[in-house]
Amino acid sequence: MSTGNLKDIVVNVENLEVTFDEKKIIRNVSFNVRRGEIIGFFGISGAGKTTIIRVLTCQISKKNWTGNVNVTNLSPGSKKNYAKILSNIGYVPQLEELNLYYDLTPLKNVEVFASCYGMKKKEAKNIAMELFSILDIPEDTWNKPLKKMSGGEKKRVSMAIGLIHKPDILFLDEPTTGVDAAKRYDVLSYLKKLNRRLGTTMFLITHDMEAALIVDRAAILRDGKLLEFDSNSNLITSLPNNGLVARFSIENLNEEKINIIKRFPNAPNIKTIRVGNETLEVLMDDFEKNLSKLIQFMMENGLKINAMSRDVAAFRRYFQLRIQEEEEKERLIRIQQDAIEEVEI
Amino acid sequence: MAKSKTNDNWNSGTFFNRLRYSLWRVVRQIKKEFQLLKIDKMNLVIALMMPPAIIMLFAFMSTSASVTIPVKVSVISYDSNTYVNQNNYTETTTWDNYTSKYLDAVKESELLELIEFYDASESEDEYAMETARNEMRDGNIECIIVISVEFTELLSTGYPGIIELIPDSSDAAAIQDKLNAVQDSIKIFVEENDLDPEYVLQEYEEFSIPSKYNFRYNYNMTILLPFMTFGISFVLSILVVVQEKPIPRLLLTPAQKSEILLSKFIVYSIVLALQVFLVLTVAIANGLYIAGSVIDLYLALYMLGFAGVSLGMFISTVSNTKTEANQLFFAFFILIILLSGMFVPIDAMPDYLQTIAYMLPLSHGAPIIKGILSKGKSFIGFDFFWLLGISSVLIILSFLVINRKRYEV
The missing domain is CATH 3.30.70.100 (Alpha-Beta Plaits)
Structure with a gap:
């Protein structure tokens, strides 16, 4: 992780407060993220991890939140910025079925999502093949329906789809949930590998404390408050x-x-x-x-x-x-x- | 990996540039929809194979019914078989008895089965009509043919003879079959006795199905065609939006909700076009009588199907789960069928129900199709514009609902 200057800041959040039905879900959260960092959002259920990510990914209307938020120098508070922000970010949901058309092949899935970014079929295919190789997705499965693939392979295809348009930031929701203990470390090491090779900034929303092994900085949330946001080593030495x-x-x-x-x-x-x-x-x-x-x-x-x-x-x-x-x-x-x-x- | 050039400039710039990319995405979404549709074999079978198969089934059912079951009749003759000379008022027996010749024709016709003949002339069988009516009540005969008093005399002197038909009208749908069968016997009678041109045979009533067409099949088609086209389009589209799990994820790309919905409308409209074509091809091949034009029929059926797609898409858009969509479908379908006029004529319903019935799409199906098939009318008319109006409202509502709907991953 490089320390970098202000230009390197890809996400800036100041005094974020999110309210639904007069109930405050997020309270005065501030942090910033530098390009290329892996950030872990840790917290028990209801801590507000997903809500913050939803603000950053334009899923929550501005009427529900206050504060200054910038994602790749664009505010998700303005609907005009939605398309540009969404073209600069990737998202890997917790459940693969929300990200993949199981009846289509991995390459067809890639084609569907890449087309949403205006990418041509050939360009998408080339990038997909590169990502599939990094993620060790066997070549003989690229043209077979996804439903025939294992859970781990689906997870990796899902990651590849999140990265198909070469986003600046990739958000991953519980990337190790539903993966058996041995494969959890594989998923984490693939993420680290992708981060190193592509330089993509990553946000991991997770309950899995093992994910801390690969994060540069960890955010600990409880009841909508950001308790800590620092590197693993700094937190432990404190x-x-x-x-x-x-x-x-x-x-x-x-x-x-x-x-x-x-x-x-x-x-x-x-x-x-x-x-x-x-x-x-x-x-x-x-x-x-x-x-x-x-x-x-x-x-x-x-x-x-x-x-x-x-x-x-x-x-x-x-x-x-x-x-x-x-x-x-x-x-x-x-x-x-x-x-x-x-x-x- | 260098950052993709495409996503740097595709979403910026002029309105036309954005529109261009929006259209690009719609086209790609359409391609995706076709890929999904191709994989969903069951949906394709329902959309394209089932409607023609149902038409074939109906054709076979109707054909076998009319060929193998002749109409059971009794003939009552009041024919006096005498001729009164108007000059000297002498009465002589006619040189030819046309009653017996007509009976021969009845026996010859494959569409009639003579159960009983009553000679009611000269009071030989004064209770003939009462007896025949009792037979009809008991279901032993379906039709009474009455030969008038001066039947032979009129024909002998070059005037038309009169044959009355009393059909069992408890089954309204079968009356035309009976009429056709009796007309067949008259046709044989006229041809064999060289009565033309004295005896004018009118082949069919105004707006009825010509006798060379299978009445039962054509009668059913006026109900079946609109019902099936609407129903199948409706049922096919109710899950299209609600069952696509990756939609929330697609919305985390620059793709818009409206683009996703538009692509689905386009794809299902194309499938509908093919479906209507297949239905019509099979229906015509099996002897569908169309007084109007095939193009009119195609467009009318397409409009009905499109109303089904619009309603299905609307349900799919407002529903949050597949179960909810299925429940809504069932509720709507029952209401639409019950108030369509298939069971009870709409005009016979209470005023408030008539208002509801006329608002529903299928109530306009039978009139528009019947108008084209039997009366040769154009598809353009109140029913068509009403269907167009309903579809437009449903499409607008679907877009409004999907745009207001919250999708979260």
């Missing part, structure tokens, strides 16, 4: 002690025992994540200094440690901690509000 974690296997682990650990006096900023039935990960300041003291504290409080290891936190852990932190903040705000209401009564 954790206590640069994301170093101690993983404990504790006998009969329960909430009571986790609360005991949270009361460890030497590290007030201690963070815990339960990652298994009897497994807990702990992050804290002055990790090296405090680790032995933590173990001693746990034993003194009757916690039986069966095993222990240390590691650096993955993006998945950062995401969990960040969401937990936000939930905790909201819980405290609610308690405060309830207390104020009680006093007023």
